[in-house]
Amino acid sequence: MDALEKATAYLSRKPHTEKEVQEYLQRKGYEPDESAQAVSELKEYGYLDDLAYAKLYFEYGFEKGRGKDRISRELAAKGVTRDVIEQAYGELDEKPDEQEMAFRLAAQVVRESGGLSDDMTYEDKQKLQAKIVRRLAARGFSGSVCYTAARESVK
Numbered sequence: 809m810d811a812l813e814k815a816t817a818y819l820s821r822k823p824h825t826e827k828e829v830q831e832y833l834q835r836k837g838y839e840p841d842e843s844a845q846a847v848s849e850l851k852e853y854g855y856l857d858d859l860a861y862a863k864l865y866f867e868y869g870f871e872k873g874r875g876k877d878r879i880s881r882e883l884a885a886k887g888v889t890r891d892v893i894e895q896a897y898g899e900l901d902e903k904p905d906e907q908e909m910a911f912r913l914a915a916q917v918v919r920e921s922g923g924l925s926d927d928m929t930y931e932d933k934q935k936l937q938a939k940i941v942r943r944l945a946a947r948g949f950s951g952s953v954c955y956t957a958a959r960e961s962v963k
Contacts, residue, residue: 811838811846816855823861826851827887858888862896869948870904873913878948910949910957914940918961937962 809817814836815829824832826847833843850856862883869879876897883893897903917940918924928936940958945951 811842812849814838815843815846815850819850819855823864824856825858825861825883825886825888826856829856858892859896859899862888862893863900866897866900870909873909873947875906875909875944875948875950875953877950878946881948906949906953907956910944910953911961913944913947914957914961917943924962933962 811833815833818824818829818832829850830843830847833846834840838846847856865883866876866879869882880893880897883896884890888896918936921936921939924936937958940961941954944954944957949957
């Protein structure tokens with residue numbers, strides 16, 4: 809099986825980035841020039857498009873409650889360039905309101921922690937805010953979004 813056939817079979821299972829396809833082919837024993845040629849042909853045929861992949865990945869990430877920063881980091885780790893990531897984000901038809909997403913997740917953390925009560929001490933509130941910030945940061949929200957959501961959710 810030549811590199812192009814192998815790469816096409818790999819892409820038939822799910823979309824991948826150019827870098828992922830190239831690395832896959834090299835792991836399967838193909839020479840770098842064979843891998844590069846296969847990737848080039850797949851791009852030419854329209855089967856491999858990092859911009860389209862990044863747009864889909866943003867939409868998927870937002871559906872999963874992830875922030876722009878985390879999605880961008882994940883795309884970069886998959887070999888998508890910073891320029892393509894920014895272009896993909898800019899071309900999205902619908903961008904979620906990250907602050908609103910963060911408020912919903914913060915409210916969920918508050919509920920999971922037993923809710924707010926009048927007898928909570930200042931320290932208890934600080935711990936809850938820290939927990940919210942950690943959860944939101946892990947989801948890829950920016951620091952300002954995390955702190956605003958935590959502060960507003962625990963008053």
